[in-house]
Amino acid sequence: MWRTIGRQSGPVFRIPAPFPGPAAVVRRYVLGSQCYFHSKSSDNFEALATSAKLPEAKPVPPVTPSQRITVNDILERRAKSGRLVAPTAAACDADMFKAPSTNKPFAKKWDDHHLSKEAISREPCKLKQAARFLKTPGIISLGGGLPCPEYFPFSSLSMGVSIPPNFSESSPTETITINKYDASQGNTKAEYDLSIGLNYAQAHGSAQMMRFVTEHTELVHSPPYADWKTCLTVGSTGALEQALRLLCQKSRGDTILTEEFSFSTALETATPLGVKVVGVKMDSEGILPSSLDKILSNWTNARGGRRKPHVLYTVPSGQNPTGATQSIQRRREVYAIAQQHDLFIIEDEPYYFLQLQDKTKPTPENVDQFLDSLIPSLLSLDTDGRVLRMDSFSKCVVPGSRLGWITASSQIVERFIRHAEVANQGPSGFSQLILHKLLDETWGHEGYLKWLMNLRLEYTQRRDTLLAACEKYLPKEVATWSSPKAGMFFWVNLNHQLHPNASTKSILDVEEEIFNSCIKKRVLVARGSWFRAEQDKPPTGLFLRATFAAATPESMTEAIKRFGEAVRESYGL
Amino acid sequence: MWRTIGRQSGPVFRIPAPFPGPAAVVRRYVLGSQCYFHSKSSDNFEALATSAKLPEAKPVPPVTPSQRITVNDILERRAKSGRLVAPTAAACDADMFKAPSTNKPFAKKWDDHHLSKEAISREPCKLKQAARFLKTPGIISLGGGLPCPEYFPFSSLSMGVSIPPNFSESSPTETITINKYDASQGNTKAEYDLSIGLNYAQAHGSAQMMRFVTEHTELVHSPPYADWKTCLTVGSTGALEQALRLLCQKSRGDTILTEEFSFSTALETATPLGVKVVGVKMDSEGILPSSLDKILSNWTNARGGRRKPHVLYTVPSGQNPTGATQSIQRRREVYAIAQQHDLFIIEDEPYYFLQLQDKTKPTPENVDQFLDSLIPSLLSLDTDGRVLRMDSFSKCVVPGSRLGWITASSQIVERFIRHAEVANQGPSGFSQLILHKLLDETWGHEGYLKWLMNLRLEYTQRRDTLLAACEKYLPKEVATWSSPKAGMFFWVNLNHQLHPNASTKSILDVEEEIFNSCIKKRVLVARGSWFRAEQDKPPTGLFLRATFAAATPESMTEAIKRFGEAVRESYGL
Structure with a gap:
């Protein structure tokens, strides 16, 4: 989906194909500019809280080619920048780790139409602001109540980790170690250690881990506006609640739009905030632009006095629960409607890297080909800065890290950080230390991308196993499904009208009957009705969700067999 | 503060001294009752979500002796219960890990006067509820999107840790290791491993870690009502925001009470929620009961139409910023007023175990003596279930764990967990695994209490260093302070009226002048005005806060010297 358009002893640019404009408008990144926070030597205890300055930039036409830099560019930039010096509770900013965004436009500024009073x-x-004085050379802090690392009962942390290119569990692992004072007192090249990572930190996360996710975001998405930022999160679950509190307000009668079947936990997050959810019709590519436009164009205050929705929450790749994946064309259409109706978009993408292998296309052989093969994100199309993208390590590394990040405009990220300071103080230091040691110091960007390349092939096999089982065991006379292009979920549609008791048993009744029958047959599936965006409306179809993430291939096949039996029994087949 | 009143081949009971009733009313705990969740052998994939049943109990008079069991009782109970079987995402409940609360009263039930609409x-x-079906033997899950642990890139996690009785950084450490399948597939006694801890979990935290904090809470606080529960948190910062959203509501015009100088981050948490904060007068023992009663007794809607406060937020031990510690008598008085005016209490106790050594009393020689020496918590006086206590490992182990827990009544904890499910999904699995390995498997309750005994002596030395420096370098003609009995903070009061420019320079002006002068002299202190509960009222005194947590003893002394110079210069001394 991306193609490489040039390499001139510098960065490579990839643009979404089909490329909408002449190659000549592609702009170059400048490497090696002054970077705050990097230094060949430093005895600062605390680093600068001020944001790095952005270069002056002229606005550019909204439709521009997206741009991407390569892993080698990052390595080159890091070599020029020198060792990252980011001690305890160091404030930082994604700009410190990005290439200068020459000529990119700045994000739109959002006002109290979009932001909540709470956020504003x-x-x-x-106390976190006071940390900026700690950059004063020789200063002694009697300020913040940060415990001395001498009272941390951990001297070192080691882990056995998988190493590219053989990631299978049976392949040899490598042991990597983080010592307490590797970076603060040692003479090694280490940039992060237990004495830093296990103390209090800024709510946006450590500079060390923010550098990794910022570079990763630049490699994968290359947001097309200048002032994008990142902020670590405690995972996308918490990030969504923060985003909704940032954008929505009960007393304003706010409504958000989402897929007509949507992640149930997301719905459970919105409802107690007094935020109404309205579902947009879908097909196998997710949100239908015509439905989105119709809802917005025809919105009247008759809908319970609620004002026109200003937020869209969407999972573009491997949508939960339907498994739908928006094509690049679909994403462009959704984004254009968001521009037309001034919608802010929350892009929740836990399954982005689980875009499964299309058998009609060659399997990527290297990370460049892999990145080229990915459908561009909404973030990578976002010339306005109207997307808050949520990324997560839950599906790609481990769920228990409770660590993810958001990418959005400077204004939005700043308000998000203000909330994170009181909502959680950022993610666990253990999680940050361990993921940094693995992803940044051991694997590096290339190793992580290779891990992701391997992971999607594993999930492709799992999808195919479930697909084969469905073909074999589900009654096609009443059940339909499509093969998901991404994610972890299979969405099975049962034709309610063909049920022998359709006239007396509602969709919900039949769904419940089959669900309970499945439990009796010892298989757990998820009921489609759990995911209905508008729980107060009658259901429009009978669905069940099955995941191919959790069970072994043999068990999955057996489970689908049992599920098929439950369906057949209910339908009298 | 506690004394042991009996041991009859069973648990020891300790009661707050002076003991208000006859020893005969002390009731016994029953050990070895049936405990869900423990089994000598089990192949359950998922454990029971249902709460364990509480024994029938008659209400008892509200003033009862608090009771405590010992470390040995816990060991005995665990031995009888057998190995804890709590696989991936197992639901659990503190009742599974408590002694039966025979004859204790049940907590008061709270209604929409106290709880917010959001919480209700x-x-x-x-999806988390559906996990209850996983206890069905032989069930195959196509339900939740939990990744297979075979895709976790970690095979093991090892750590070098301090070992009792020599906790100093230079003492030898022990290396302890968590393997991926220690508990799930191995033949060891392990109850927790990476395959469980790094997957998705319940928002209340793992059963393994909840068992530890529940037993610890029982050992230390022995809450005097039956249906108390615990829930792990992402630290007390996040727990406070959750507690405020649970109890307060902007549209109701809610107000909370707190110390007149209060933790600035707590104030920054309340304000954006539209919650008004009113400060209660203090002395060296913290909140003045007379002021608390006066505010509540004289409350009228004239105060901007706001209804009478229903929540008190307090830090009873080593209060931040003043260092004040409530005596047992003070705590009783505060609790009685809370009962009288139906106040719910948020007890924030990060410094509870930093109760510093009183030189006039013997240093505790064992954990029983240590527990006896601690001032009882508000939780331990809470016969009504009107206290939500927040505990944290930040000050006692490492801040970067972002792991703590709350203790409150069943009703409150259940609502809190409902929010945690969407606010953060509970703390990091890495943090839970590592703290469990250290605190539960390696140190055990006794080892952890010994660590705390050592830590408070270290902080006592640090306090004394700062105290000596203040005696030596601060101008006593204008500066006063008292030696804190707990915590990390020193609160220095400067007499504004004695300032030569008092008539032209306000308290805030002088405070700013001295703060800036300190920065020039390379010492960072915290400005007292940052902590004023009511920022819209004129300040009543001139204060600066200094911590003895962060700097080395030599640096602290030098820092106070510089601070003294800044004060003398401003006052022209």
Whole structure:
């Protein structure tokens, strides 16, 4: 989906295909510019809280080619920047780790039409702000109540980790170790250690881990506006609640739009905030642009006095629960409607890298080909800065890290950080240390991308196993499904009208009957009705969700056999 | 503060001294009762989500002796219960890990006077609820999208840790290891491993870690009502925001009470929620009961139409910023006023175990003496279930764990968990695994209490260093302070009226002048005004806060010297 358009002893640019404009408008990144926070030597205890300055830039036409730099460009930039010096509770900013965004436009500024009063009223955390004085050379802090690392009962942390190119569990592992004072007192090249990572930190996360996710975001998405930022999160579950509190307000009668079947936990997040959810019709490519436009164009206050929705929550790849994946064309259409109706978009993408292998296309052989093969994200199309993208390590590394990140415009990320300061103070230091040691120091960007390349092939096999089982065991006379192009979920549609008791048993009744029958037959599936965006409306179809993430291939096949039996029994087949 | 009143080949009971009733009313715990979740052998994939049943109990008079069991009782109970079997995402409940609370009263039930609409409206997370079916023997899950642990790139996690009785950094450490399948596939006694801890989990935290904090809470606080529960948190910062959203509601005009100088981050948490904060007068023992009662007794809607406060937020031990510690008598008085005015109490106790050594009393020689020496918590006085206590490992182990827990009544904890499911999904699995390995498997309760005994002596030395420096370098003609009995903070009061420019320079002006002068002299202190509960009222005194947590003893002394110079210069001394 991306193609490489040039390499001139510098960065490579990839643009979404089909490329909408002349190659000549592609702009170059400048490497090696002054970068705050990097230094060949430093005795600063605390680093600068001020944001790095962005270069001056002229606005550019909204439709521009997206751009990407390569792993080698990152390595080159890091070599020029020198060792990252980011001690305890160091404030940082994604700009410190990005290539200068020459000529890119700046993001749109959002006002109290889009932001909540709660978000607007937040003040910076005074104690975290005071940390900026710690950059004063020779200063002694009697300020913040940060415990001395001498009272941390951990001297080192080691882990056995998988190593490219053989990631299977039976392949040899490598043992890597983080010592308490590797970076602060040692003479090694280490940039992060237990004495830093296990103390209090800034709510946006450590500079060390923010550098990794910022570079990764630049490699994969290359957001097309200048002032994009990142902020680590405690995972996308928490990030979504923060995003909704940032954008929505009960007293304003706010409504958000989402897929007509949507992630149930997302719905459970919105409802107690007094936010109404309205579902947009879908097909196998997810949100239908015509439905989205119709809802917005025809919105009247008659809908319970609620104002026109200003937020869209969407999972573009491997959508939960339907498994639908938006094509690049679909994403462009959704984004254009968002521009037309001034919608802010929350792009929730836990399954982005689980875009499964299309058997009609060659399997990527290297990371460049892999990145080229990915459908561009909404973030990579976002010339306005109207997307808040949520990324997560839950599906790609481990769910228990409770670590993810958001990418959005500077204004949005700043308000998000103000909330994170009181909502959680950022993710666990253990999680940050361990993921940094693995992803940044051991695997590097290339190793992580290779891990992801391997993972999607594993999930492709799992999908195919479930697909084969469905073909074999589900009654096609009443059940239909399509093969998901991404993610972990299979969405099975049963024709309610063909049920022998359709006239007396509602969709929900039959769904419940089959679900309970499945439990009796010892298989757990998820009921489609759990995911209905509008729980107060009658259901429009009978669905069940099955995942190919959790069970072994043999068990999955057996489970689908049992599920098929439950369906046949209910339908009298 | 506690004394042991009996041991009859069973548990020891300790009661707050002076003991208000006859020893005969002390009731016994029953050990070895049936405990869900423990089994000598089990092949359950998932454990029971249902709460364990509480024994029938008659209400008892509200003033009862608090009771505590010992470390040995816990060991005995665990031996009888057998190995804890709690696989991936197992639901659990503190009742599974408590002694039966025979004859204790049940907590008061809270209604929409105390709880917010947001809290009341929360529904359980459907996908997490579905996990209850996983206890069905032989079930295959195509339900939740939990990744297979074979895709976790970690085979093991090892750590070098301090070992009792020599906790100093220079003492030898022991290396302890968690393997991926220690508990799930291995033949060891392990109860927790990477395959469980790094997958998705319940928002209340793992059963393994909840058992530890529940037993610890029983050992230390022995809450005097039957249906108390625990829930792990992402630290007390996040727990406070959750507690405020649970109890307060902007549209109701809610107000909370707190110390007149209060933790600035707590104030920054409340304000954007539209919650008004009113400060209660203090002395060296913290909140003045007379001021608390006066505010509540004289409350009228004239205060901007706001209804009478229903929540008190307090830090009873080593209060931040003043260092004040409530005596047992003070705590009783505060609790009685809370009962009288139906106040719910948020007890924030990060410094509870940093109760510093009183030189006039013997240093505890064992964990029983240590527990006896601690001032009882508000939780341990809470016969009504009107206290939500927040504990944290930040000050006692490492801040970067972002792991703590709350203790409160069953009703409150259940609503809290409903929010945690969407606010963060519970703390990091890495943090839980590592703290469990250290605290539960390696140190055990006794080892952890010994660590805490050592830690408070270290902080006592640090306090004394700062105290000596203040005696030596601060100008006593204008500066006063008292030696904190707990915590990390020193609160220095400067007499504004004695300032030569008092008539032209306000308290805030002088405070700013001295703060800036300190920065020039390379010492960072915290400005007292940052902590004023009511920022819209004129300040009543001139204060600066200094911590003895962060710097080396030599640096602290030098820092106070510089601070003294800044004060003298400003005052022209």
